[in-house]
Amino acid sequence: GSTLEIKDLHVEIEGLEILKGVNLTIKGGEFHAVMGPNGTGKSTLASAVMGHPKYEVTKGSILLDGEDVLEMEVDERAQAGLFLAMQYPSEISGVTTSDFLRSSINSLREEGDEIPLMQFIKKMDETMDYLEIDKNMAQRYLNEGFSGGEKKRNEILQLMMLEPAMAILDEIDSGLDIDALKVVSKGINKMRNEEFGCLIITHYQRLLDYITPDHVHVMMQGRVVKSGGPELAERLEAEGYDWIKEELGIED
Ligand code: ADP
Ligand code: MG
Ligand code: MG
Numbered sequence: 230g231s232t233l234e235i236k237d238l239h240v241e242i243e244g245l246e247i248l249k250g251v252n253l254t255i256k257g258g259e260f261h262a263v264m265g266p267n268g269t270g271k272s273t274l275a276s277a278v279m280g281h282p283k284y285e286v287t288k289g290s291i292l293l294d295g296e297d298v299l300e301m302e303v304d305e306r307a308q309a310g311l312f313l314a315m316q317y318p319s320e321i322s323g324v325t326t327s328d329f330l331r332s333s334i335n336s337l338r339e340e341g342d343e344i345p346l347m348q349f350i351k352k353m354d355e356t357m358d359y360l361e362i363d364k365n366m367a368q369r370y371l372n373e374g375f376s377g378g379e380k381k382r383n384e385i386l387q388l389m390m391l392e393p394a395m396a397i398l399d400e401i402d403s404g405l406d407i408d409a410l411k412v413v414s415k416g417i418n419k420m421r422n423e424e425f426g427c428l429i430i431t432h433y434q435r436l437l438d439y440i441t442p443d444h445v446h447v448m449m450q451g452r453v454v455k456s457g458g459p460e461l462a463e464r465l466e467a468e469g470y471d472w473i474k475e476e477l478g479i480e481d
Contacts, residue, residue: 230258231310233292240285243283253428261427266432293306293310324370333391382413385416396420434462443458
């Protein structure tokens with residue numbers, strides 16, 4: 230499996246420092262959850278790893294298997310094995326879900342080694358069945374008019390089709406009803422193997438009732454301030470974040 234190492238990461242948005250030294254290492258086979266109050270920089274972390282141009286890394290490093298991710302263009306990051314599910318996935322007009330998936334898969338493969346059409350269709354059909362996605366979605370324009378739940382299911386469809394080495398899922402649970410949450414979790418759990426590492430960003434403990442992380446991290450004010458096992462998420466659910474603030478002497 231791959232290893233993603235985030236070291237002393239400092240990130241600014243429009244001159245304002247949002248991440249103030251994040252350290253996190255995720256190995257293949259591991260599921261990590263990052264939790265934390267709103268506005269503490271969780272999405273900023275995801276965007277910085279994927280190379281969003283608005284997010285300027287001013288200090289620190291991001292390495293994937295020792296390779297400098299910060300030196301890579303966005304498409305090179307995907308080719309290196311990184312996958313990002315966005316908190317707010319965008320619509321792509323004129324491109325069907327099926328075409329988008331097929332060209333995404335092929336962009337990760339060598340030229341001349343494109344996935345055979347029948348193999349692609351079979352895999353897409355099976356994966357859509359598994360995620361209880363209506364078959365019509367394949368021919369709809371990506372995310373156009375999709376409900377919140379459909380967008381999230383579609384993100385997991387992409388994840389399962391692309392089989393990246395390392396995924397960052399940002400609030401994949403937000404706005405889902407319980408049935409959609411179960412399906413999305415089922416898909417993420419299906420990905421579990423030694424070759425796959427995953428960073429699950431979530432505001433709520435609820436998702437972690439269905440996906441058991443190996444490690445749980447709490448982010449506050451632009452840093453990872455506490456790490457533990459699944460029991461840490463349970464304590465946060467029961468007691469909120471105030472005890473951590475008190476423990477660390479953090480003011481609001
Ligand atoms: P979280 O995901 O933990 O809720 P974010 O990473 O979205 O937090 O935001 C962290 C901080 O950065 C917040 O104060 C937010 O207002 C600010 N921020 C996030 N994105 C932008 C942006 N595109 N432009 C300006 N400020 C931003
Ligand atoms: Mg938020
Ligand atoms: Mg966020």
